[in-house]
Amino acid sequence: MEFPTALFPSYFGAGPPRDETGPAPAAGWGEHGQVLEAGPGRRQAETTFVPRRSRTGESWEPADAAAVPFLPPNASCWVPLLTPQDILYHGILRRKLRAGKSGAALNFTKQLGHFFVDHPEDAFGSLGQLLHKNFHLGNSKLRRRVRDTTIRMTALREEIDRLEARRGCPRRYLASRLRWFSHLSRDWLFEVPLGLLGDCVHEELLLQWAGLLFDDSPTGGALAWLPPKDAEAGTGRLVYPGGQAMNHLYFQDVVLEGLPRAQGSPAQFELNGRIRQVAAAQADGEDFVGVRSDYHCGVWRVPGRTGAAPTPLQVIRTSVPASCLTVSPHLPGELAICTQSGAVYLWSVETGLQRLRHDPQTMFFRDHSPWRWSDFTAHPRVLSCADRTGLQCLDTRAPERCHFDLFKIGEEAGCQQGERVVLPVYLGRAHPSQHLVTTQFSVYLLDERLPLVPVLKWAHMMKAPPLFAHLMPGGPRRSHKVLLGASRTQELLLLQYQGERLSCRGGSRTACQLVGPPQKLHSIAGCLQHMPTQLPHRHHLLQQRLSAPAAGLAAALQKDGPWESLLVFQLSEAGDIFYQRLMHKAAQPPAPLSGDEPAAAPGSSRLPAAALRYRRWLRALSKSCEERPRHAWPPTLSQKRLFTRKELEVPVGPSTLHGQARWQLRQAMREGGRIQRWDPPAPQPPPLPQPPEPAEGLDPLSTRLTVAWSGDWAQWMSFNMAQRQRALRERRRQQKRVRGRRSLSASFTSSLTYQSELSELSDAAPPPLSPTTLPCEGSPPPPVGPPASPAPEEALLSSQSLRSRGIPKERRKTLRDYLAVWADGPPEPPEPPSSQASQLCIPSSQSQLSSASQPRRKRPRMGF
């Protein structure tokens, strides 16, 4: 792709960012940035100039007054999220606490109190049981006999109640009795030591507070649009999470004709965790969808044909939460994953995982955030890696050596103090070497060929940092559209930029320009006033539901004859999907037809349609919420169901058997004895079938069962014990004879199995539970990455383990030296079919050790 013949002028400096801090409310307005000569103007009489921020762009007008529900509400009674009021002090105490220092005052005592009240068993269980005889809770006086060992708690309780009533009163006196009791019992009453419990609660509170301030787990967004393969078909797909725990993945066909509508029921997959991010890209004519939850990442393939079912390909499990998953637009089945431990992996469905980097530290300066991100670049073998301090590009073929800095928070890009990277996006669909980087203050457009210097910069003025971005590439002579979305405030912003188009006279290629003023789109919460009027408490619930933080963003371009419209979908954390349309107003608006009906653009200002959607959505919502309480009762077991009606039926007349039984019962009751046999004329029990003659070489289980069958179990036990002891002794003797090289090679094999383990991404997944048990495809990937830990060698060399192998003391040293030589430069591993090899080689008396070092299978498990 061509590089612009001249770039806009800018200073370039290195070093830390400038002093200016904080968001400036109007920083994005009023600037042209710089100007550049437009086109080859030398032959012309007058030179013309273009600004970096141009005022005229394409005009996209909202078609509706507010966002409209696209799908029925997510079937769950959404629990409102934590609010600052829940964990902060308020009232007098807050003012007192905040007087000295700045920052939030976390209501620590309240949370601790909640724990004691809600989980008394866990808080005081054992001592409560031990002491409950010594505490008296009644009103009566204690008798003399027990007074020595029992105390009356009634007064204490009354005082606690009084304290509660006097809350907020500044003049309340401290109850001496309470103080006395708490001093007395502080050290021994609690099940969990109070200091430890306090630390844990405090830590959790801090975590929750940090999450309230800024939650980066939904970065990237959990909504994806798979565009139609050919423009005529007009059926795309929307991929989104849903369900009560947002753990169901849906693929919904969407028809783009007139008003967009869902077609058929969605393909559905139940996953094993809350879906944080859904990423999609098209490679080789097929869509690949990557799904990230905290500890699992999965990839689906969606074939090009419309209506073809998506197929799950692979799942991997991480031991540290993953923070990023992006899908390669170049090669089918390639993804990039980052985890919060600072590791970056290239994940190929065919060849498995490749670790490119593992660095818990941030790149350019120290930042505490464990968030990492990675995306693809113009070169299919080069990935960009990001943390809060900047971006680097690294070559996957030599990740240690080949890398360069693409973006740095600092003077290079003219950043502010405290500015941090929030979301990097590869803009390959618009231009193969451009990237977008958002921070909490600005958006930057970068070109890989000119690293560190932003091609464009604009202060976006959003109230919350933009966590989602969606690119709509424009064709030739059209602007590219970028949608930015924030989570907590549901803000949506539409930007347009134009890059490197051929200018009108041809020849010169102009640099990137931001065109047109930014445009704010409707948020989900904004449609509240268009919903039918509700009773106050319903209204409040609705308001809460609609103002849930946004969780994703996607957009589709719809072409309907001469009209072009942009469909913007927004997903909320409650799982609801709303959409809005923007109509493109071309320079010459299409002349209104003389006819009456088709004059209006398709579906424009059809308010009744929107109103209908609102009403339907609301009805579905209230229905799903009302249904909930019925399910909420604890499950009860109906007595009737234990027996069928037929079983309970009274026989017509008492049979003789009944009579006899009754008589016997009475007899037994009279005598105070017991009934020995119910049926007096007991038919002879059928004789036990004779077990077949134990054949020679029967396996121990069959022998044992045979013996048990014939009844002499106890005898067999004692005999068997003796036999086994004998056998063991015999084997020990044999082993002593053959010990030496064989056990050595065996131990080496077992150490090899360790080496091929991935340290972090393991697949020791729990057995698949969900219905999405995916079929394992392909052969297990070969071991990747360097040896995980030196642990196995150490374990092998410890004298304890050597002793356990029965190696005499005087030979242990020799063995240790021998092993150390091997550990230094292990020869080409003989590629053991590991589990089998280790079992074959290791003598059975050491099987305990071998089972501990049982190699975990490398292949990703298919249970999400």
Place this chain on the structure above:
Amino acid sequence: SSREHKSNFKKSKEVCLSYIQDAMLQKQWKKAAEFMTFYVESLEKDFSTEYMGPSEMIWRIGTEILCHHPRSSMKEFNSFIEQMKTLGVKRYLKVCLEHAFHLLCNGQIDEAYQNLSLAESWRFGEQTVIQDKEMKLIQAYRGLLDYYSWCKQKNILLEHGQDGFEDLSVEQEMHRCFRKAAVNLKEIIKIPGVWDLFVKCYVDLLEFYGDHNEARQVLNEYAYNSKFPANPNAHVYLYQFLKRHGESKKSLISALKILHDIAPSHELMIDFNTMLQKSKKRKKRRLGLEVIFAALDYAGWKENVKAWRCLARQVKQIAISEKHLDWIKQEWNSRKSWWPAFHFSRYLAKRDWQGNESLSYEKALVAGILLGKDCKYFKYVSHQGCKAQVKRFRILKKFVNKHNPVYLRICH
């Protein structure tokens, strides 16, 4: 109380600002302008010590509104900006610069020039670092405008040169412009930055007056000074300069080699490749192969027929001569794991065949040699080509079949 009043005032100021922002973000410029008239009151009690005070906000917002408001005119805009200039000292230069930009974009170049000259003569106490930078920019832009008027004089002179009248005054004027432009442009390009426009103009001036050494020095400095960002254009300008002055192949190649190192996907790589292929030295031809392989690694080159033709030509040469097969082998080794999926899949074969026949021809040739005659891409394209009875595809098929041993030697 006064404190309460103050906080109330602050609160209502914030609310007003958020209304303005909302209106602007929804392109309701008239509404924003109405709110703005209220917001101007905030100037009266500007106690803020914040980084961006109300005066700057009013300048920014007001400019934006006036640019979009349906009933605003250039005259109004100018008078608003003049008021803004008197409002804050800190931002005076910035406002002047932006005003000049606005005038330039609206074609009022003379007004812009006056404005810049006025701003240049402004002095107020000690300048901050930012003000210093802004001042340099103002001077540079004025230099740029001087350069454009120099161009104009030059054109007049060239057109009327034959007639032989008016020569002297025009020429004097031209030299005056040259001197003014050169002084200012020379200053700014010493400071690290991206100064493509200024460098180009300055070099043009120097070249016209025959000062080639100075021009070369400027371009070398711009390209190779490590304090400057790695700007591909700096190397492009240098290369173009060298080419214009008929420099030796060797220096051209070394200039492009550095461009190849910093931007292997630059479009000049095709020129570079052709230059290297023509070379007699084996080392250079080898480098040419590397260059074209590296360029085709990038997604932006995927459908570049020229580049594929270069590669196909070179690969074909090697295949026929059967010399230097190890070159291909080495280049292919690091790519054989992903090029087949990236370039030579069946899907791409179909798409290339339908969209661009010559592209598919060149690619099929490369695929046939690198991946053998059983490769999906080659099979599909040659089959389609033979079916459509295109002659060159039949020849291609024969060629690949004949040279299939080459593939075997590359792969094993």
